[in-house]
Amino acid sequence: MRVYIIGAGPGDPKLITVRGAELIARCPVVLYTGSLVPKEVVASAREGAKVLDSAGMTLDEILAVIVEARDAEHDVARVHTGDPAIFGSTAEQMRRMQELGIEYEIIPGVSSFSAAAAALGKELTLPELSQTVILTRAEGRTPMPDAEKLEELARHRATLCLFLSITLMKDVVEALIPSYGGDCPVAVVHKASCPGQQIVQGTLADIREKVKDAGIRTQSMILVGHVLTSTDFANSRLYDPEFSHRFRKAAKTPKDATP
């Protein structure tokens, strides 16, 4: 018996991995986070499978379902939104499973930050502009470690992806403007990859008002950084004809040709 912790992807049922979908179709017990995982993702559960929404459950209740499945020798598809490794509250479940000697395996998924970048048609890392992506959140009811306060992270001026922060736009903007500047581009992607997808773009100076006007208050990714609007970024080395790498030799330059 094994618990498969499966990343369902950002919402579009076609963005789950083949392996994740196969396991959902095979496991006799399917436990999914119904707050964000759409029903279509678990609709392929096999006939007679026990399909339960964990949105209203406590950790103990989730573990009770898993223990009952273990006793019946039934595999469990534990389906989480996006990628289970990012703000998934999966670690506490895995810790309890380890204590109980229950085997588990993680099947990764497409995170909502990737889906948001895709919706915008953007790359989050650009040569010489930003080579770092910070995945984080604003401080809400969950306290942030001191070294990870937004003001601190902002000093890097890296590309930022903010989860769980759409209702905290005032704090976000106030924390970021001193380092990024009010003219720094921001994009808010609501329900990336889902039918109700909405995109709001602006700057740190005006995004709060724009998000308010759009009435967006849930399920959104906030992306911050100059990569969102830059067009004059340098080309990467990867396709540079004068740059050799493991898969391609550089063309001979006149200098190389000198005896």
Ligand SMILES: C[S@@+](CC[C@H](N)C(=O)[O-])C[C@H]1O[C@@H](n2cnc3c(N)ncnc32)[C@H](O)[C@@H]1O
């Ligand atoms: C509990 S976290 C789960 C993140 C998830 N594990 C992932 O990798 O995307 C929920 C937050 O993820 C973001 N999120 C999840 N699905 C989203 C989507 N389809 N579009 C935009 N943001 C999304 C929102 O910031 C939301 O508040």
